[in-house]
Structures are given as C-alpha cells and as structure tokens.
Amino acid sequence: MHYMNEKLQANTGYQLAERKAIQYFALLYDQVLDKSYVTTLTEDIQKWKKNHIHHSSWLSFFSRRKRKPDTRDYNRYIQWLNYTGKLDDYLDRSVSYIYMRDLGKALDSPDTHTRIQRVIADVKEHLIESSANGGDQPEFMNLAGVYRWAQREGIETAIIWVINKLRSVSSHIPKEMDAEQAQRKLIKIIIGVILHVMEEMDDTVLPVERARRLDEAIRLGYSYGLTYPFIDDLLDSQVLNVQEKEQYSRMIRAALLSGSVPELGNWTANHMKLIQYIHSELSDAFEYIKEHQRPDTQQTFFEQAYVFFHSQDIDRVKDLTRATYTNEELYIPVILKSSSSRLIVRSVISAPADEGFEQRTFFYGIYNQLADDFADMVDDMRDGPVTPYTYYLKYHHQRPDLINPFELYWAVISYLIHNVYDSDAMAREVILDRAMNGLKRYKERVGIEKYDETMEIFASGNPEFNNLIQKMVQKADDVDFLDKLLRDQMITHLKNDAREKEDFFNTVKKVREQINNQLKITKPQGIPAMKEQLIEAANYSLEGDGKRIRPILTWVMGVNEYGLDASAIVPLLRSLEYMHTASLIFDDLPSQDNASTRRGRQTLHQVHNSATAELTGLYLIQKAIGEQSSLDQFNAETVLALIQYSAQKAEDMCMGQAMDLDSKGKALTLEQLNMVCFYKTGVAFEACLVMPAMLAQVKESEIAALKKFAYHMGIAFQIKDDLLDVEGDMLLLGKPVGQDSDNNNSNFVSILGLEGASKEMWEHYCLAMEALEEIPRNIAFLKHLIHYVVNRDR
DSSP states (O other): OHHHHHHHHHHHHHHHHHHHHHHHHHHHHHHHHHTHHHHHHHHHHHHHGGGTOOOOOTHHHHTGGGOOOOTTSHHHHHHHHHHTTOHHHHHHHHHHHHHHHTTOOOTTOHHHHHHHHHHHHHHHHHHHHHHHHOOSSOGGGSHHHHHHHHHHHTOHHHHHHHHHHHHHHHHHSOTTSOHHHHHHHHHHHHHHHHHHHHHHOOTTSOHHHHHHHHHHHHHHHHHHHTHIIIIIIHHHSSSSOHHHHHHHHHHHHHHHHHSSOOOOOOOOTTTHHHHHHHHHHHHHHHHHHHHTOOHHHHHHHHHHHHHHHHHHHHHHTOOTTOOOOOHHHHHHHHHHHHHHHHHHHHHHTTOOOOHHHHHHHHHHHHHHHHHHHHHTHHHHHHHOOOOHHHHHHHHTTTOTTSOOHHHHHHHHHHHIIIIISTTOHHHHHHHHHHHHHHHHHHHHHHOHHHHHHHHHHHSTTSHHHHHHHHHHHHHOOOOOOHHHHHHHHHHHHHHHHHHHHHHHHHHHHHHHHHHHHHHOOOOOTTOOHHHHHHHHHHHHHHTSOOOOHHHHHHHIIIIIITOOOTGGGHHHHHHHHHHHHHHHHHHHSTTTTOOSEETTEEOHHHHSOHHHHHHHHHHHHHHHHHHHHTOTTSOHHHHHHHHHHHHHHHHHHHHHHHHHHHTTTSOOOHHHHHHHHIIIIIHHHHHHHHHHHHHHTOOHHHHHHHHHHHHHHHHHHHHHHHHHHHHOOHHHHTSOSOHHHHTTOOOHHHHHHHHHHHHHHHHHHHHHHHHHTTSSSOOHHHHHHHHHHHHOOO
C-alpha cells in the first residue's frame, strides 16, 4: 500500500508538472508563430548594445600594449580585467547570473542586490590576490586551496571525505564515458548545493552551526551529484547494452517510487564489478538524502526527483530515425528536466518553500538547456541523441510544422526578461550577455564557415532580426562570464591532471623496471663462501616487491628536471635503494620492530637469522658508499660533498630509529612524533631530492625549498602509513596491519585518532604543495608524488 501511495504521488506530481510545462510551451509557441518576441527583443538589444558596442578612438592606439589576453591564461586575463577597469562589471554580470540560474533569485530585490555586491567584493579581492601570486590554476581546483578553505570553515572532515569519494568515483568511470565532464558535473553540483546552503545563512549563524550546515551540504551535494555520472551519463553512454539500460532504469524508477533502493539482481559478468560499485554508492547516497529530509519536504523531494528522472528517461529513449515526434513531445520533457534538475536542489537541502524561486527556476530551465543543446549540436549530430536542434536539422525540410528551436530560444529570452523578471534592466543585461557569449563561443569553436551555415538553417526566418543578432555577435564586447572561464579552466585542469597522472605512473613503472634491473649484486668468481651468502641475502632483500620511490624520485629530478645523464647517476640510484633496504632489514629485527613479513614475503631474519640480517644490512651500507664514490662523471669535490651529506643523513636515520625504539610503550607528544618521523622517513626523501640537485649544482634557495617539501612529504607519508596500519589491507600492503597497536607504539593515529591523523596528513600535504611554489620550476612529478603519498593503498 505504501508503495502504491508513493507511486500515485510521484505520478500525480509528474502530471502536475507536465500540465504546467504544456501551458508554458503554449505561450512560447504562440510567440514563435506570431513573432511578437522579435519586436520586443529588438528594442531590448538596442538598449543593451549601448554598453557593448565600443567605437574605436585615438586612445585605442595607446591601449594596444594591453590587448585582451587569451582566457586560457587565467592569471593574465584576470589582471587584464582589473587593469582595464572591466573587472567590476565582469563580476557583476557573473555573480548575478549565478544568483539567477542557480539560486533562482530576482535581481530587482534590494536584499539580493546587497548580497551580490558582498560576493563581488569578496571574489574580486580573492581574484586580484591570487592572480598576483601566480599559480597555474584557481584555488578551488587546487586540493591544497580547497583544504585551506575547509580549515577556515571548520569542515576539514567533510572535505577529506569528499576528496576520497571523488577519487573513488574517478577511478570507476568507464573509459567509454567522458571522465573529465563527469567529474566536472559532479563538482559543479556539490558547489551548487554549497551555494544554496550559504545563501540560506546570514551573519547571525554561529560558526559551529555554519560548519555543521556546510558539512551536510558537501555530503548532500555529492549524494545528489552522483546521479549525473552514474545515472544520466551512464545511461547516455554505450557502456551498458539496451537490456542492461532497461534493467538499470527500472531499478532507479523503483527506488524513486518506493523510497528504497531495490536489490541489485543479476548482471552480465562484464559489468558486474562496475554495477556493484555504483549500486553501493547510489544506495548510500539515496539513504543519506532520505535521512536528512524533513517529513514535510520528503514528498516534494521524491516528486521532483521522479519528474527529473522520468523526463530524462523519455528524452533518452527517443530515436532520431523516427520522423513523427510532435513539438510537444520534443519540448515538454526538455522543460521538465531542465527545471527539475535545479528545483530538486532546494528539496535536497530541505530548504523552506519559496514560490518565487520555484516559478523563476521553472521558466528559466529551458533557456539554459537550449543554449547547452546549441553548443553541443555538432557532437550530438555525430552521436545521435534527439534534441530540439538535432531533430530540426534532420527533419525541417519535410516537417514544416516543426518549431525552430533557435527561434524558440529567443522567445524564451523575451519571456524571461519581461514576464519572469518584470523588464528588470540587470536581468536583461545578464540574459543577453549570456546569449551573445554562447553564440560567440560557438562561432569560435566551429569556425566562421560552419557557424554561417548553421545560422542559414536556424535564423533565416527572421532576416532583419538575425542581422541584428549577428552584428552583436561580431562587434559586441564585454559578454564574458566567470563561470565559463572557470569551467574551461576546470576541464583543462582535469585533462592535464589526468595526462600528468598517467605520465607519473608510466614514469614510475618505467624507471622502477630500470632500477630493478640495476640492483642485483653480482657474485665475482672465486669469492669466499661467506661473502657469497651475504650477497645472496642482500639480493633476497632487494628482490622484494619494493616501491622504489626514493631512487625513482632521484632519477626524475636528476634526468627530467636537471638534465643529468641517466647512465651517470645509476650508482646514486643503487646507493639509495641499498641504504633504504638496509634500514628495513634493521627495522624488522626482533630487537627492533620484530616484523615477520616485508614487501610481501618473509623478512630476512626469518629466512636466515638475526646475525645474518644484521651483517647483510651493514654490507648494503658499505655497498652504497662504494656506489656513491663511483660517480666518476661529476666534479670530484661535488661527489665528496654528496658522500659527506649522505653520511650525515644516514646518521640522522640511525638517530630516528633509536628515537623510535626508545619511544616504544611511551606516550609521545605530536612534536616528538614529528621529530621521530622526520629523522626516520623525511631525511631519506630529502636526500633523494637534494643529491641530484647537488650534482646539478643548483642554487641553495632551491635546495632549501626541496628540503621543506621533503620534510612535509615525509611526515605525510608516515601518517598515511599509520592510517594504513589501522585501515589497510594486508594483501595490498605486503605486511601485517595493526603492528603499532600490537607493539604498543605511539603513532599519529594513537595520538590524534583516525580523524585527527587524517587532518594532520592533509595539513602536511598543503605545506608540501606550498613549498613547491617556492621552487623555480613546475615539477608536475612532485605534485603527483605527494598526491600518491596521501592517496595510496599500500
């Protein structure tokens, strides 16, 4: 009975929304037929163009030195806007647009105007400061920047949670889907929900309550945003076959109608792991949203969610080869899905009812959707989905009854300006800015010839009006938007990040193989049996499944960054791994950590005995010194200085291990643990960075920045080890978990707890990233190395 009631309410909600969409479409349809929007919009554009058509003057000659830079150069573009005095207007239209589109506000409200001006002031200050400081990306695309914001708001736990979630989602997006777009949409939804929650708060909200609401907003934003990659994009892709798509859609529909996620059922072996992951994540997300719904908003949430899904589903199953769709069949689902996708956000956060928001958002949705469909028209014609534009392109010759979507777009704009926003001047400014910006971007992307060909099809019915539009597209200026700039930056960043990440792992794999091939110690002819036994023991330890991070790091810095000859530094690579392996042999001894497994197999003293292990460690240290002394392609004084530095770092590591042993069973302070950690782990990372820098004879200031980076990366690395010792998988780690707890050792988790240790790790991540900014070269490998350190599972 409960299921039937839910189903009835959902269907009733859809029918009500559908009736409203039909009425809206009828109004637009009439405007297209009688072309009444043309006269109205012509007057609007004549007023609008006064601020956007700039006639050349003799002053322009002197401004050539400060021409508009490419928007892909983010910092220079922001600086140019500020230099030319355009930044205020740029931010005014950009922030106003967000308030209209995402928050459903009317721009003629004094309260909204005050809020917009406050946001503009904050954003302007941030943009000017960040562009002056340099950096290759906006702060919110930088994990360190996001975490610093989280610290200011007191929501570090939520940010750590969502970073881990986003990483997991990214790793599960099938190759048939656009991973960058999927991630961008998900991040965009999370930001949108945060904006809604922030807009609901004022200065009277206490910091603790503000942090609670923002924490909840992040989790709700992720929970709702997850539907884009794993429902919308997945069903639009070719990952699943037709039968699987039907089964998956039935499951989603059942969840929305019944209020509970059904069991997974049977799936093909090809997609079982993917679907199991998606089902688990969506189930958790669904339950989280349900748990955070007030009783009076839960029905609204399910109704709007059903409208959103069902209208998408209707659109999704359309077939471009079918020539008989009516205008209503083409446009009603578009109105419904485009409005409900934003209406649902307020119900997700259980915001109070706001009739003005609901009305404005309902009418506004199709404006955005038609603009997006126009922008995607070339790709959509190739891929085959039915949109108003693809359908019109295919059938407008044989179907004179079809509404021209480009004409409908302008009718929507006219309706919004005058019927929804009451002819407000700022609303007109923002909406027309956005329309012209969309056409300019499309023209730039497809080229003049293709653009003119498109306009010939869609705009030939109103030649005089079209001439005016095209004049604006050609000559109008100051129609750029911050969200488009950030969107482009995000897509570029995600693509670059994915490429750099792939390069990082390819480099690690390639160099690791090279190093593994160089490590084995050969047994000369005629050596004593005992020395042969030592060499065999050393090779046993060296042959384990080691990550080789230290020599890999030295190779990358030496060869890729400083241009050293790869063959010339092979002795240095060997020495580092010999030193590191020796330290592990000593650490594992019964007199020290008493470990039974290392690198996925028995420790050396388990295979032989403690005495053999101790002697093997000493042997490897001597081999390391011998390797360093054979760096014969470098200046002798530099090599001597390197050996002296290496000896000092080896002393530090011994002291670190002694401090660690002395601390067993004792309760350490965080400061003491940081010191132990640095001497045990950080000095080795430092040596890997500093030694190739010494051979390359770089400046002391750069070496100082490298040391700072190594310090913080070393502590982050140790904290991650401590977290994995509690939460890790023994099969992945290659050693038992829970060793510190069993041995009653102090570590970051025992001192700070899991949550506190995670926060401390991310703090050192931020400090390491900030240290990288002091290095006068963009070392992508180090950025991805610190990412790997905090995100690894072994």
